[in-house]
Amino acid sequence: MSNYHVFLPSSFGVDPFFGEENVLKRIFANPLPWKLLNAALPEQSTKSFLPSLDITSDEKAYTIHAEIPGMSKDDVKLEVHEHTLVLSGEKKEERKDGKTSHVIERRYGSFERTMTLPDDADIDHITASNKDGVLTITIPRTAHKENRKAITINADA
DSSP states (O other): OOOOOOOOOGGGOSOTTTSSSOHHHHHHHOSHHHHHHHHHOHHHHHOOOOOOEEEEEOSSEEEEEEEOTTOOGGGEEEEEETTEEEEEEEEOOOOOTTOOOSOOOSOOEEEEEEEEOOTTBOGGGOEEEEETTEEEEEEEBOOOOOOOOOOOOOOOO
16 A cells, blocks of 8 residues: 655644644635635636536437536426427536635526527437436437429420
8 A cells, every 4th residue: 555645834733634724724714825726727717617518429319418417307498499309408506605616617597508400300209217316318310301393394385
């Protein structure tokens, strides 16, 4: 079994976890490290939640997998408007009364993703299910229809 050693500056005291100068208390008491972390990652502190998508297809259907961790079916809305699929919802922040947040890396907020559906998408038979934080949307494909029509040309009258 390997032993791991953590070397801390002498200003943290002899025993940082059990001594009088507890390193964790000192870190959490000083907001500066957390402000520096947010300043170093400004794009992470300003972005809201947006589900990541995987879109696949086979000869029978298109499948969309959207990551929506911590969200129930009541937090998500799925609609079709004029052959456009709209996935929207809100991931709400879990507030703990009386607790101070030091690092918040998870994303929260309202979102909307829109996707134009292919011509062969059967919008009347779309299904969706939510399991283990992944929303699976299945869009069946209609039989391929030829979009050509012969037009009769009339003779000069």
